[in-house]
Amino acid sequence: MSGAPLTEIMEKAFDPYLRIDDVTVDRSDVEMLRAIDDCGSLSGAADALERSYPRLQQRVVALEESIGPLVERTRGGADGGGSSLTETARELLVRFDRLVAAYEGVARVDETALSGPVVDRDGELATVETSVGAVLAVAPADAARVAVTIRSDAVSLHAPSEVPRAEGTSVRNRFSGTISWLDTGDAVVRVGIELERDTNGDGADSPELVALVTRKSVETLGLEPGRSIVASVKATAARGIAQDELDAVSTDAN
């Protein structure tokens, strides 16, 4: 089953927005404020964005009703006037950028999924028995079986001889494996790691983990296919989702 290559054609995306007292500030609002800042006027912004002036102006008013002054408007003068952003508007832009940057990271990064039953639980922290051993992850309280998602930028690699002692770090998950492939970018390298299977747990998952590391790390650690490596993941960066009846899905590259 699942003969359709859904993974291939599917594209993760998102619409971030900030909700402030009734209004939602989304991408187009931010784009609009930026254009106003650049052009120095509402009408100029409308031209630049090829939007109608009335709508744009109304949108500014609507935003200001909930948020407060965003655009300082001036009328008259040799140049007819103009507008500039208030400090509040600038802060809004910064906030939005940070939000996007954070989400963007999620969308651009590979994820590995390991699934299995919850064998122990302490509040929102669950111990999950997977094909590669026990994994500690944040998971919803009502899940008996979860799929644990691990972002590749949360995976750290260590030389087998240099693995920090468990007592000395806050990193709770540790996996031994062998590097199976490298995908080298300009400064960042994706590393495919074939994990050692554990005796317990289901065998359903492809035991592959993807790590995102710097090229510098690749050189320092001497990473290359066939090499043994230890991967570690913070429990708080491993997120489980309830999966009581749905079947497992394995590694997902995007």
Added chain:
Amino acid sequence: MSGAPLTEIMEKAFDPYLRIDDVTVDRSDVEMLRAIDDCGSLSGAADALERSYPRLQQRVVALEESIGPLVERTRGGADGGGSSLTETARELLVRFDRLVAAYEGVARVDETALSGPVVDRDGELATVETSVGAVLAVAPADAARVAVTIRSDAVSLHAPSEVPRAEGTSVRNRFSGTISWLDTGDAVVRVGIELERDTNGDGADSPELVALVTRKSVETLGLEPGRSIVASVKATAARGIAQDELDAVSTDAN
């Protein structure tokens, strides 16, 4: 100037969706498929969601045109027929859940922002001079000055005596500091860390870093206010956003 308590009333949010060959599968689509699964029929789902049948059915058709068969339909019979989800639809639901879980993680986690000029660059990897020393982060290529955001779930803590050698791990950023506060949840603990200031860099930032760790780690490492600690962050988990002219914003709890 910036007198408005924007942070207080602002709420991060997002609309995740999957783009598949022209159509976008969003929350309501997923909700619809779930309802069809639960009710065993399109009409039942329409009732349950209090949506009109025609729209719901048309939406199913529209999705299927781009994605492929999602709903197996049967007409006639004692019970008049019914519908069930295909394997493709089930996979879609799992995919969406994972996407939401990943984004959800971003929204729920604290972020620390450190800003400063880019002093070195290798592709998308930049070295940023901050008030607490040089930070290696992923940053847009055209930024001369960036704000680096660090998610609290990407921060690992180590006892000062157990810090792994730089040659042995892929973790490139390291900060020494003192624990200033602990916020203990049921299983997860937020740790506030006052970082040691560096001689270089701007002094604009509040040099505080927030880490999210398990309670177990708190016990094992003996974390408590006043204690010296070493925090480490993978370069690939530190994301910079361009900030050439906008002013810095410091720590942001949500």
Added chain:
DNA sequence: CGTCGATATTCCATATCGGAAACAACGATG
């Protein structure tokens, strides 16, 4: 005091969304 460029406002065309109603399919039932 007229001018000019920008801000505010009014009003209308259009696309989109949502729902009511009629229609078709199909197996069980008598």
Added chain:
DNA sequence: CATCGTTGTTTCCGATATGGAATATCGACG
């Protein structure tokens, strides 16, 4: 074998939101 009940399918119409053309208003500058 006609009837019935439930569900899937289609058609059509009204409400709502969206976008834009035209117009009125403002105010420092020369």
